[in-house]
Amino acid sequence: KLLVVPVDGSHWLSMQEVLDSLSQKGHEIVVVAPEIRLHIKPSEHFVMKMYPVPFTQEELDHTFWRTSQIVFEEGTFLERFLKRYEQVKNASAMFLSSCAHLLYNKELVRHLVESKFDAIFTDPFLPCGQILAEHLSIPSVVFLRGIPCGLEFEATQCPNPLSYIPRAFTDLTDHMDFFQRVKNLVFDIPNYFLCDFVFQPYAKLASEFLQRDVTVLDLLRQASVWLIKLDFVLHYPRPLMPNMIFVSGVNCAHKRLPQ
Numbered sequence: 001k002l003l004v005v006p007v008d009g010s011h012w013l014s015m016q017e018v019l020d021s022l023s024q025k026g027h028e029i030v031v032v033a034p035e036i037r038l039h040i041k042p043s044e045h046f047v048m049k050m051y052p053v054p055f056t057q058e059e060l061d062h063t064f065w066r067t068s069q070i071v072f073e074e075g076t077f078l079e080r081f082l083k084r085y086e087q088v089k090n091a092s093a094m095f096l097s098s099c100a101h102l103l104y105n106k107e108l109v110r111h112l113v114e115s116k117f118d119a120i121f122t123d124p125f126l127p128c129g130q131i132l133a134e135h136l137s138i139p140s141v142v143f144l145r146g147i148p149c150g151l152e153f154e155a156t157q158c159p160n161p162l163s164y165i166p167r168a169f170t171d172l173t174d175h176m177d178f179f180q181r182v183k184n185l186v187f188d189i190p191n192y193f194l195c196d197f198v199f200q201p202y203a204k205l206a207s208e209f210l211q212r213d214v215t216v217l218d219l220l221r222q223a224s225v226w227l228i229k230l231d232f233v234l235h236y237p238r239p240l241m242p243n244m245i246f247v248s249g250v251n252c253a254h255k256r257l258p259q
Contacts, residue, residue, distance in 0.1 A: 001116070002121050003120045003121060003138075004019060005032055005128055006033065007039050007042055013039060015143055015251075016043070017251035019045060024045070029045065031047070032051065033111070034101070035053060037060070038060065040196075047051065049112075051105045052105075053097060055096050060094065093145045095126050096201050104209070105211045118137055119139050120139070120141070120183070121141050122142055124220055125200070127219050128251075130223065131205070133222065134206075134210060140222065142223045142227065143227045146228075147201065151199075170183060170187050188205060198227045199216040225243050225245065226244045227246060229246075231248035
């Protein structure tokens with residue numbers, strides 16, 4: 001009996017394929033989702049439990065439309081950065097509001113407690129599912145491509161050395177000279193600020209809801225299994241921990257090879 005707390009948008013598209021397969025194998029699946037959403041739709045493969053949120057479909061659509069449009073807008077680096085920052089802040093506030101309205105929906109949360117789920121399946125890109133897993137005291141399986149600022153490696157105590165693991169947007173390989181490693185370090189520094197910006201509001205929400213001080217890292221460390229949408233065919237070698245499993249392509253259709 002599986003409780004699913006997804007992240008809307010493109011993250012849902014690959015998770016839905018996995019849920020369809022799990023349903024066909026006989027698992028009972030319940031998905032919790034906001035009444036206002038982008039791609040999450042009801043399905044014969046799972047039961048959907050919805051909760052109200054304080055924004056409209058038009059506001060949600062406009063926020064994500066602006067996110068895609070900003071990429072193509074011209075201007076100075078500072079102008080584009082400030083626009084991007086403002087848009088990320090707006091989208092983050094919307095996701096945070098949705099999470100808060102899930103956690104403080106007493107009737108829905110009481111139903112989830114009484115349902116006695118065996119585990120929770122969630123996308124830790126936004127940690128609302130992990131907060132709920134902690135409240136319900138059930139194990140969690142997380143499904144992801146990656147978390148901003150590489151928190152998945154810190155949460156699993158997995159080595160993530162700058163000396164041979166290139167960071168995003170560096171165009172580096174796993175073979176770097178001294179100056180390339182310095183560049184890799186410089187690109188990694190903003191991640192610490194990104195973590196605080198994105199996740200600090202969730203840490204505050206989790207602490208208030210669970211009635212004890214917790215950080216997002218504390219929550220992520222409780223995940224039992226990490227299903228990561230990467231593959232060494234496409235990515236450079238790196239260490240992994242025993243509970244980190246590469247599942248890239250798990251959402252792709254299997255077809256017979258041509259003759």
